[in-house]
Amino acid sequence: MTADALPPRTVRSAPDRLLAVLAAFDHAHPALCLTDISRRAGLTLTTTHRLVGALTEWGALERDADGLYHVGLRLWEIAALAPRGLALRQVALPYLEDLYEATHENVQLAVRDGGEVVYVEWLSGRSAVGVHIRVGARWPLHATGVGLALLAHSGQPFQEAYCAGPLTAFTPYTIADPARLRRELAEVRRSGVAVSSRQITEDTLSVAAPVHGRDGGVTAAVSIVVPHATAQAAVLVPAVRLAARGISRALGWRPEAR
Amino acid sequence: MTADALPPRTVRSAPDRLLAVLAAFDHAHPALCLTDISRRAGLTLTTTHRLVGALTEWGALERDADGLYHVGLRLWEIAALAPRGLALRQVALPYLEDLYEATHENVQLAVRDGGEVVYVEWLSGRSAVGVHIRVGARWPLHATGVGLALLAHSGQPFQEAYCAGPLTAFTPYTIADPARLRRELAEVRRSGVAVSSRQITEDTLSVAAPVHGRDGGVTAAVSIVVPHATAQAAVLVPAVRLAARGISRALGWRPEAR
Numbered sequence: 001m002t003a004d005a006l007p008p009r010t011v012r013s014a015p016d017r018l019l020a021v022l023a024a025f026d027h028a029h030p031a032l033c034l035t036d037i038s039r040r041a042g043l044t045l046t047t048t049h050r051l052v053g054a055l056t057e058w059g060a061l062e063r064d065a066d067g068l069y070h071v072g073l074r075l076w077e078i079a080a081l082a083p084r085g086l087a088l089r090q091v092a093l094p095y096l097e098d099l100y101e102a103t104h105e106n107v108q109l110a111v112r113d114g115g116e117v118v119y120v121e122w123l124s125g126r127s128a129v130g131v132h133i134r135v136g137a138r139w140p141l142h143a144t145g146v147g148l149a150l151l152a153h154s155g156q157p158f159q160e161a162y163c164a165g166p167l168t169a170f171t172p173y174t175i176a177d178p179a180r181l182r183r184e185l186a187e188v189r190r191s192g193v194a195v196s197s198r199q200i201t202e203d204t205l206s207v208a209a210p211v212h213g214r215d216g217g218v219t220a221a222v223s224i225v226v227p228h229a230t231a232q233a234a235v236l237v238p239a240v241r242l243a244a245r246g247i248s249r250a251l252g253w254r255p256e257a258r
Numbered sequence: 259m260t261a262d263a264l265p266p267r268t269v270r271s272a273p274d275r276l277l278a279v280l281a282a283f284d285h286a287h288p289a290l291c292l293t294d295i296s297r298r299a300g301l302t303l304t305t306t307h308r309l310v311g312a313l314t315e316w317g318a319l320e321r322d323a324d325g326l327y328h329v330g331l332r333l334w335e336i337a338a339l340a341p342r343g344l345a346l347r348q349v350a351l352p353y354l355e356d357l358y359e360a361t362h363e364n365v366q367l368a369v370r371d372g373g374e375v376v377y378v379e380w381l382s383g384r385s386a387v388g389v390h391i392r393v394g395a396r397w398p399l400h401a402t403g404v405g406l407a408l409l410a411h412s413g414q415p416f417q418e419a420y421c422a423g424p425l426t427a428f429t430p431y432t433i434a435d436p437a438r439l440r441r442e443l444a445e446v447r448r449s450g451v452a453v454s455s456r457q458i459t460e461d462t463l464s465v466a467a468p469v470h471g472r473d474g475g476v477t478a479a480v481s482i483v484v485p486h487a488t489a490q491a492a493v494l495v496p497a498v499r500l501a502a503r504g505i506s507r508a509l510g511w512r513p514e515a516r
Contacts, residue, residue, distance in 0.1 A: 055277075081284070084330075
């Protein structure tokens with residue numbers, strides 16, 4: 001039994017077991033054999049075989065020519081209805097495309113889930129700087145531009161608890177000090193944009209701005225990621241703010257009515 | 259009981275019941291209350307309450323401020339791993355963006371699922387022609403450019419069965435005659451592109467080209483949709499073919515090695 005295996009539990013509900021099969025798949029494990037699924041889900045091979053059969057018949061999983069299982073098209077179609085996933089992306093896409101076209105850099109849209117950002121869109125030209133994110137990827141809030149923008153506009157108790165740490169450092173430049181993070185968040189609220197410099201990798205910089213929903217609350221953040229060496233943050237700020245305001249308006253935000 | 263309700267069935271497996279809850283959500287019903295879910299899934303309210311609770315706790319569903327349930331971010335994250343969904347889209351996106359930027363028209367990527375196309379990507383500028391498709395949407399193969407491209411390169415027995423009909427007509431221009439569809443498919447194979455004119459709505463035209471996978475088989479199709487009145491198909495053909503070849507190469511297709 002390897003480190004990532006769960007011990008088989010005897011008392012688990014039927015939904016719990018089925019969802020454990022789906023949760024066996026992640027970015028590091030997009031294709032699995034029955035034995036892998038059984039081990040990662042903490043289920044017997046017999047139970048796994050039965051559940052994978054039901055999921056495959058329904059279309060939530062697909063089996064390839066090598067006998068490996070993948071997430072299926074039918075699950076993807078239903079998941080496309082998630083308001084904070086593809087549905088948000090559909091509204092935002094024209095504005096993200098405009099931002100991409102104006103800059104030809106990596107453009108992202110992200111939402112907050114607990115203490116992490118989840119990227120729901122990422123436009124990347126073949127010439128843009130290589131970055132270590134992709135759709136569905138997660139990063140801690142304090143280390144990314146979108147994360148800082150989302151954290152700065154979350155509830156005060158949540159912000160305090162988050163700032164108290166622990167704050168993981170990915171590079172020597174990551175904001176891992178609570179007092180510095182609090183100052184940074186105040187600056188994000190003051191300026192309306194978040195600049196994250198060399199925090200995830202030492203060669204990139206991101207500029208992010210908050211996206212407001214119909215009720216005025218911040219529901220997402222849009223950002224651009226560029227090479228640190230040649231970045232001119234001042235040039236990128238207006239473009240990112242414009243994209244964020246466009247998406248906010250498309251979501252029903254009316255600042256002038258407030 | 260309305261027309262879309264299923265009668266409660268007593269003998270259903272646990273996976274079947276849970277998947278029925280997920281399948282209650284579709285494009286026409288992205289937000290549902292418990293009673294709606296119960297009715298659409300054909301389950302008792304007690305069972306629905308229990309299953310929705312498990313799915314919500316896990317993150318497959320989310321409950322909004324109005325008490326309605328939506329598809330959740332966690333399900334979307336797992337579904338993003340689908341090789342024929344977002345994973346294919348990630349590889350294709352730079353080429354689709356190039357095509358969008360070169361034309362500023364609606365750009366689509368689709369795969370075949372049985373007798374239908376499923377759109378896995380759709381780039382649409384704010385100025386592009388309005389079309390009745392979106393990510394996750396389905397249309398019959400014979401009525402769309404991508405569908406004709408995919409059908410023309412599917413197995414001969416499948417093509418024959420599909421051409422035998424019935425073939426639904428959406429406009430007076432839809433190819434609903436088996437003999438005409440067979441001729442059209444031969445022309446698609448000969449020319450390497452599919453042109454679908456006024457088949458879904460009378461004011462649009464699409465130009466599509468097949469995308470090849472590593473093994474040489476056609477795994478997807480890329481298309482552009484433009485207003486019929488001003489469309490110059492001859493101008494669009496090279497751009498669509500170029501995008502399709504770019505995506506094919508990115509997927510590992512090596513025509514020169516064949």
